[in-house]
Amino acid sequence: MTKVHPTFDVGTVERVPAHAQAATLLRRAIQLGYLMPSDKLPSEPDLAKRLGVSRVTLREAIRQLEGEGYVTSRRPQGLFVAKQVESAAKRKAYMREEFKRIQQLLDFRAAIEPMAARLAARHRTNKDLAAMAASIRAMEVAATVPQFRKADSNFHLAISKASKNAYLRAALEDARAGMFLPFDARDFTVTWSSSPADHTVILDAMRERDGERAARAMEAHVIESGREMADVIWGKRGRKSPPD
């Protein structure tokens, strides 16, 4: 008796316009620290080609980002990354309201990052190891929060790459991009304190191909990062300064 399934739910198609996607890509690049404040962006024709869209479409994306305050256009010189995206107070409010989402994201990271570290310790090449070490060095010499954040991101992404697991890697990239969205701030320096030591421990485990130790260290690191983050969000600790 062929019949339609009663609880049939496949979800819905959501069309994402090309200009919205382009805006998301550029916003993410700024949020992840690939594009830093006051950086000049490529010219519109160039940028459009890189993004794989037409200039008109790119333009709509730029208008959107200008409205959000991520970029400013100085007439015939080009497009620049804004120095300040939003007020500190506004960002902090945003973070509180997004707290639940962040907490979910931290649990998600706590699930995947240790596994990525475990597999990376097993499958890493010397080149992978070098990339991780380079990221840690970059973290140590970072003078600004965006620089630090970029190095930190690179370290974790290097591990996900070394795991040789496409699923973990994709999930981790998504997770990190999602994390940094609200931490776009220049006034929060989360994970600055515990990170250097944590990262070194993880790197050692990678060097010795000790998967379990790498996983445990990563788990501790993610949990501690989350704790620090929560403290900052809820104002228990307040600001910290970068190391000198």
Place this chain on the structure above:
Amino acid sequence: MTKVHPTFDVGTVERVPAHAQAATLLRRAIQLGYLMPSDKLPSEPDLAKRLGVSRVTLREAIRQLEGEGYVTSRRPQGLFVAKQVESAAKRKAYMREEFKRIQQLLDFRAAIEPMAARLAARHRTNKDLAAMAASIRAMEVAATVPQFRKADSNFHLAISKASKNAYLRAALEDARAGMFLPFDARDFTVTWSSSPADHTVILDAMRERDGERAARAMEAHVIESGREMADVIWGKRGRKSPPD
């Protein structure tokens, strides 16, 4: 000195046509067992409305799925899920060739499913619990592999839903959809042997809100499932029959 970042790479925009998205949604519904072989799909206007696309767009998606052999259109009766997508031999060959990918997916599941179980044990409502129990009952009375698979899928998805974590849930859905693609076969009855007992243990932990036990049980289950799967793929055990 404002300069363009040298290693500037934001990725590219990829336009995903609505019909491709619709095809993906329907394909996944079949792969996950929401739509079973010989099931009748809703009428085109109805389905188009549910998917949030026009009928023309839906039609392009259907043409695609027909080409892939997922559905067949019996003229004025409607659209039906195909009985057989591909031959058993072809699927088995496909599985071996996709073995690496499956192994990655198993590692990915081993990372996220225990965490989902842990959080589900903590956050589950009675309704969540009832859904899990219903899935187990459905598994016990399943007479065919698709039925069993659907029930199995529902159990794991119920847990991911109960975890109240959108990221874990989405990742788990992706992972399961990816798993079942090559296991669409009727000739593999993986996880049939160990599953009933495993699932009951997990359910007990959920009932008692014992997150750690739930996580451990789930981890063991995923690992054992992977082991059985590997055995079947490499022919160490061969076929099994469904319970009567």
Place this chain on the structure above:
DNA sequence: ATACATTGTCTAAAAATCAGACAATTAATG
């Protein structure tokens, strides 16, 4: 003052999607 790269603005066309109408088909019904 001038050159020049860049953004601002416009037009025309192509592609995707939508909304709706109507014909064709055939299982089910009486």
Place this chain on the structure above:
DNA sequence: CATTAATTGTCTGATTTTTAGACAATGTAT
């Protein structure tokens, strides 16, 4: 066996999004 009713097959025209390209406006650097 004829009729009904639901469904797919097919078509048209409008709307939205995106593309490709041309040209003017701008203001910095030489």
